[in-house]
Amino acid sequence: MSFIRAFGAYLPETIITNDQLASRLGCEAEWIFKASGIRERRQARAAGENETLVEMAVRAGRACLEHAGLTPDQIGMVIMSTGTAPRRFPGPAAETASQLGLPAGVATLDVPMASAGTLFAMALADQLAARYGNILVIGVEKMTEIAWREPADPNLAILFGDGAGACLISPNSGIAEIVDHTLQSDGSFTRDLRLEHDGTLCMEGRSVILQASRKIPAAIMLLLERHKWSAADVNVLLMHQANQNLMNRVAQAVGMAQDRVFSVIEKTGNTSSASMLIAAAEWAHQQTSLSGKRIAFAAFGAGFHWGALLARGV
Template sequence: MPRTAFLSTGFHVPSHVVTNDDLAKIMDTSDEWILQRSGIKTRYWVDKGDTGVALAREASQKALDKAGLALVGAEVHSRGLDKTTRGRDTAVLFGDGAGAAVLGPVDDDGRGVLSTHIFADGRYAEKLWVDGPGLAHDPYVSVEMLEQGLHRAVMEGRDVFKFASIKMPESIAIALKTNRLTPADINLLVPHQANQRIIEMVQKAAGLRDDQVYSNIQKYGNTTAASIPIALDEALAEGRLKQGDLLVLTAFGSGFTWGSAAIRW
């Protein structure tokens, strides 16, 4: 019976690099402050005229050029960020970009997606969300809503850190148990690139060595839906995966939602 496998990957980020020193010019922050709390050195933000669709198109084309159905994550956060000191805790984290993977059937029993695991807990929705515009409001969008800043992302950082550091390792353990595998069997873990401290906590809780975990958040920041495909494509370009390796993906996001996937490369 054919399995679904990753046939190729690709990613694209805007040309505009935003350093921590650049942010220090528009808000009360510093390179040291951002690095200590997130591990991020740079991120990419779109310029005027760029769109998420344009980023997705470029990433998809790169993946399709290498292989043939693309799964794409594309995000433009920079246009919705509060780039003042008031919004510093979120503005310094996020970057723009798109990542893509081409999936398809393979007849090789030793290759492909072994299992996927997805979870959610809506009790924590307001810990990481954008209140409006939205269908919960009537009207959908209003001047008052914009004046109150309800269209800006809100994040309770401590709660996100706590839950992400617990739930991602739990989902990794579930993926391993489902496939009768152990942490030692993992050749590469590609986690959601949310925060370097979270990645380190996940690594520790999962019992993994440094060489088993991939991180590139220092270059791109948190690109949310694009972060794993971007990291995966760079890991492949660096030769971090070879045929037959066990790849594990894990993510955490608003909702709260979290999950994992075990893949035999």
Template structure:
């Protein structure tokens, strides 16, 4: 199989900023309790004029512009999400129509929760190798605010809305390694279709233990497969669930903290959107660019984990 590289990134921030102090007026909590346990100080919720679909569209449109390609050249569209308004049509199909993409390409959603964007990267690689197309659009998008139980202070303070997207390009050779898996579990759940709106439920301690197992597992597996070391990689972009999780793993691996970007203080946990949003910010700040080696690591409901090690490519 040919490898892929990311040649364009885009993101969309929901319009309403919700601080820890704002939440303290709704549920029994405070800024110190939230920030010391999670590193989260703000998150963003969709306004009345926004939803998961508008965020996904904007992020995708920005990624296409950043990559410098024509929409007609996109050969597949994969959307990672757990918060689409419909079971069917998929969010990917809705975005395909809104973007005006071709009708003769594979278009589908992936549900791997917070690992979803990385799963979608791997799916896009397989589809492009199969259909002979050159470019794929991969989106991670969530509107988790509509799934929150605002009486549960252990979960309602964690999540936010956002979207990130990437244009991937099939390439000969290059750097690409992946490591994905799942163990099966109900530690994080959102109930299926029914007469009552579903809400997020989570066993926090079990998720923390799983996350601090999954990150080093992915990182070490990718280094072993690639024969690279952490010194060879420009950034390791982990799912932005909790600052304490990432810091714990950095200490456990005796790694350089500067290699691990964190932005959950601004956006909270945006599930499948968190990795592409963080990657996009890194690129906007000039911390990664064409030629940079980047590792993406996710963990989430399922319980799933996923990691890819790849290179950022040039604008086409």
């Protein structure tokens, strides 16, 4: 198993509060908070003002490299997840690597997977690090461009924000050792959460919540049982920040105190595949040491794809 060496994140400067969004969508600001736990989210500047998906990814990646104490020439691969890539191809990973200053020839891999993408990317990086060396994982999303597209569905538009998160997976050393992971998919629910080309975001919320409420705890408990960890052993659960109410449900189902679930959703909204690493970066920033800490990551999203990953601070 490999090591997590550092995290990094980037959030755009523009803050959109519930009051601003509520007046635009014709709903109540307090209803937004009650339904989601969100009070504000960030919005990337419009493309004409040059804050692109790649620019956000580069900023998160650069922050991660700085925290890792590494230079671009020490990176052996970039794996990047996004569900909001601006093109069918190529994906944004190669352009991001280039703008980060990585030498030409370094392999990059796009994971076009909303929400659970960074969890899958971290698991891939864990397996590939022994061969490729330091792997930079980035999750980046420009969700407001999708969710606020007219005609906007208020039930969806209230949820999302823009941002990028990153982590560095190293083969030999870091701040936490990856213990294990489980990745799972079920294509029979493809239609319940999807974004067609040039279409609007479609989500069967009841199905998503119902499936996520069962599948995320099951994935976490599978790993806890495999490694004989109890829920009480876990110091922090770093989850895809989908909805505060869902995160609370997952903690309850696993038997974990709710204060163990680290949440940034109040300030960021749901930033899809970027969210788990944005939360991880903020959590790590608040710690003086990760030594001995048991960390659980978990995510669920369109596909459905879901999974969990355990790590132990060193």
